[in-house]
Amino acid sequence: MGRATGRRVTLSTLAADLGISATTVSNAYNRPDQLSSALRNRILARAAEIGFAGPSPAGRSLRRGRVGAVGVLLGQPLSFAFSDPASVQLFDGVATTFHEHGTAMLLIPSTASAAADKRLVESAVVDGWLAYALGEQDPLWPAIRARQQPIVVLDQPDDAGLPVFAPDDESGMRAIAKHLLDLGHTEIGVVSTEFRRDGRHGPADAERQAQAHAGSTARRLAGVRAAVQAAGLDWAGITVIEAASNTQPAGSQAAMALLRWPKRPTAILAFTDQLALGVLHATRSLGLAVPHDLSVTGFDDVPAAQFAEPPLTTVDHRLAARGAAGAAAIMAWIESGTAPRPGPRSRTRLVVRKTTAAPAGR
Amino acid sequence: MGRATGRRVTLSTLAADLGISATTVSNAYNRPDQLSSALRNRILARAAEIGFAGPSPAGRSLRRGRVGAVGVLLGQPLSFAFSDPASVQLFDGVATTFHEHGTAMLLIPSTASAAADKRLVESAVVDGWLAYALGEQDPLWPAIRARQQPIVVLDQPDDAGLPVFAPDDESGMRAIAKHLLDLGHTEIGVVSTEFRRDGRHGPADAERQAQAHAGSTARRLAGVRAAVQAAGLDWAGITVIEAASNTQPAGSQAAMALLRWPKRPTAILAFTDQLALGVLHATRSLGLAVPHDLSVTGFDDVPAAQFAEPPLTTVDHRLAARGAAGAAAIMAWIESGTAPRPGPRSRTRLVVRKTTAAPAGR
């Protein structure tokens, strides 16, 4: 393969070899209309012969001031982010849009070592950033800001003065809670995602609930609460269980706790589909029939929701479309040089499937 | 934020501003021991004042000849690759190892537009490549090779003369098939992943089976076949169904076909856990009890296998460890300049859980 053939072949090497200027060789690759096709063919042929790998991306990036890559900050370990089907949906939209713009993604997951993460951010060869699920307090923010590059935010912080693309958690949650209330449920158990990343989980009293001061969890909680109070019920009567993580097993575990509660709920409202699927799993092992014995709802409308048994009632918030919008926004910023307006929170849509019905005893 | 403050501040700008040499400023960031800490502090302070974002990664990459990023080729759309929990496990290992080396991943998923993919490969600012599930015939290969950079392969091609890290599909499959045979099963249905990417699926006769000439599917098929023949059974008596994709719904669909077959099998052997979980789903909707009415096996030992109901008998092939090994290999190649030996196929381990038992009628 000629990989060991002494010195690396550069554009100038090739130009010298052919006895022409470097600019012309460059043009052969970048602006074919700027030279005769005869010469161009000769250049390309000779390039193949002596093993010129094409213009070096590093040199090009420096000269052009553009890289063709966006840094994608995950805010979670990779396995974590991508074992959540909702994230996968979102990033599918992101990837598609980047691809249309000829841009690659430099993936930077969070790890236990904040210092190493910081170094990656500092040395990343990118044109801009897309931050996903990166908490407002994340220690990475100073390093990111220090780069002084365009940044668009997906899902998390709300204040930072950056364009944010997030769903309208509050109204989505209000709608699905109202759906349960309209069916006649009054004993509703809530399975929530984490309020804070402190490892605490289990029943969450008012004090703990107050700790979810920002982020989607807080907004979803506010949505349920608004619906419950609008129905004239007492919020204090609603049991909220904080799941240990956004996974099916955690959802299952939380459901177990709820279903063994003295006053077993007639409906469980979960904050994500993953949790809801875990709840369904728990109902199966307890021999409960859904929706007859228990109604269950999710949030996200991931592909598995449709395939669940029974198919899950949930809230669609156009994950892929939102990812695409975020990616388009960062591309626009990079290309135009001016920050785009933060889009409105993306609309949500209640998707009623087969896991909800009126409570049995009614 | 000073982002619109006229010209970009570079290292030399800062040096000039302070009346010192550029090298010293560079050293302040890269080799703190090369200058007095007093001066260093002065530099860092002034940098913050005038908004110097730190040495430009593009300039640094060019000068150092190193980028600190590896291109990761997915060979599939992103949503596809990451909705497979086995891939996620694998990449978790990859990501962890890269992180330890201070290296980021430039993700390049495949799309419908091979031309666009090619351009991304050509212009990617990376030190080397990790190719995952990229078929031998993939149109991207020429472009990748043209880059003349280190390449390590995960899972797919076997011949290319490149270091490959793949599981020992054949012996793993042989072991789990033998497990079923030892239990006394003779009517075994096989749910396979795709033999070729031509959209065909459903029952696969000998001719179709022969089309799986390479890759993990072929090796897994060979493993089952070897076990079946070693048990003295006729391979022609084994029904093989090719699933439409490596997803639960496709596995479910394939199982439906098998279970409605005139001679219903007493065991279904799936080529992946995803497919096996789909099979379990199908058995539930048909009201069959696993393992009493039907034994089911998977392959991969993804986290969900343990959580399945009943917990899935499968084959562990150390996905994360293999991902880590592949990542370590590409890093070693980049750092040392010489290609590492292709590691041995990673060992497999039969994990017997609760989805297998002797056939009922015995």
Added chain:
DNA sequence: ACGACCTTCTGTATCGTTAAAGATATTGAA
């Protein structure tokens, strides 16, 4: 036959950084 215009190619400067070697002052040992 003249200038306007196009096609095709070249020369120069520069993108922002760091490696390597050199200069100067300072310290310390004999």
Added chain:
DNA sequence: TTCAATATCTTTAACGATACAGAAGGTCGT
């Protein structure tokens, strides 16, 4: 006191490419 070793900073020359501004020759309308 002298000279080597050390600490601290500087100078120079790339890394590999492309933007920009020509230059040389050819075409074409009038």
